[in-house]
Structure formats: C-alpha cells, structure tokens
Amino acid sequence: MNRIAWGITGAGHFLAECADYLVNLNNVDVFLSQAAEEVIRMYRLESKLSPARVIRDTMPSAPVVGRFARGVYSVLIIAPATSNSVAKFVYGISDSLITNIFAQAGKSQVPIVVLPTDLAPEMDSRGPKGNVVKVYPRPVDLENVAKLRQFSGVTVVKDVEELRACLNTYL
Numbered sequence: 001m002n003r004i005a006w007g008i009t010g011a012g013h014f015l016a017e018c019a020d021y022l023v024n025l026n027n028v029d030v031f032l033s034q035a036a037e038e039v040i041r042m043y044r045l046e047s048k049l050s051p052a053r054v055i056r057d058t059m060p061s062a063p064v065v066g067r068f069a070r071g072v073y074s075v076l077i078i079a080p081a082t083s084n085s086v087a088k089f090v091y092g093i094s095d096s097l098i099t100n101i102f103a104q105a106g107k108s109q110v111p112i113v114v115l116p117t118d119l120a121p122e123m124d125s126r127g128p129k130g131n132v133v134k135v136y137p138r139p140v141d142l143e144n145v146a147k148l149r150q151f152s153g154v155t156v157v158k159d160v161e162e163l164r165a166c167l168n169t170y171l
C-alpha cells in the first residue's frame, strides 16, 4: 500500500477542506507544524483530525525524516502551506518538522504536492469564527509561490479539487 505523508502548516485558509479530505484517506501520516497545532485548535478541527496518525514538531533534528529515504512514502502533500513555510521551502531552510520533511522528500526524490494559501493578490479567507477576512498577499509571497512552481519534483496546486486529482496519480 502507498503511504501518504501530509504536512499541515499554520494556515486557516483551505484548512477545513484539507481536513475533510485527508480524514477519509486511510493511509496517511499527518505532520503538524507548531503553528498548525494552534490554528487547528482555533478552528476547532482537532476532533476531526484525531483519528489520523499525527507526528508533532517536538525534535529540532526531525529524525522522522529518515522515513523518506527509506521509501515509506510515495508522495508528500503540504496543504495548506503558509507563506512562511513556502518562503522557507524556496530558500532551502530546514529548521522545523515541515521544512525538514519538504527538504528530505526532495533529497529522496519523493514527489511533493503543495497547496499554498497565497495564490492571488486579493482573496477572501475565513477566520476561526467563520467571518470573512480580506487578505492581500504581498508581492514577495506570490513571487515565492512562482519560484516554488519551478522546483523539480514539486507540483503546486490551486485548490483541494486539483490536489485530489493530483494525488490520485500517485495512488
């Protein structure tokens, strides 16, 4: 069976849709950034995600990344991906669980699919209480997504539907 590694960062945008999708997959290990743990609680999604096998960001050296070199996972999904994590991916920074799994998946030639939150200069997002929040991603955020699209082995998708279609090609 193909196992999926699914990283969640501290983003509210796309979070509920990603949670709905991933809990219906039965071969997923979920990796959480420290901010993701907080944001998941704010959006009251921790019970929805509780059946998933979760790996938390507790060890700076991230020894769990060895699983990518050992071929445990056929694909890495990062969804949703904050502008912070996308910036770190693009500049090769590996100082957290999520940035380490992104780097190690790349070094192990495991395909990566990323759903960034910051995809357009203006967007409507939902706050934890369901309120609409206007967000205006900065040029640097959009440029980093454009740079990520150029990475070999990385597919950037624009919504959960596209993520679903992309993931199906790896299963």
Ligand SMILES: Cc1cc2nc3c(=O)[nH]c(=O)nc-3n(C[C@H](O)[C@H](O)[C@H](O)COP(=O)(O)O)c2cc1C
Pocket (backbone or CB within 6 Å): 008, 009, 010, 011, 012, 013, 033, 034, 035, 036, 039, 042, 081, 082, 083, 084, 085, 096, 098, 117, 118, 125, 128
């Ligand atoms: C309620 C809430 C929602 C957030 N949603 C987003 C988001 O959609 N996109 C984003 O780039 N950052 C968002 N953030 C900010 C990130 O959580 C913050 O930049 C964090 O440091 C990212 O860390 P990580 O990339 O390691 O998960 C949100 C923060 C809060 C409190």
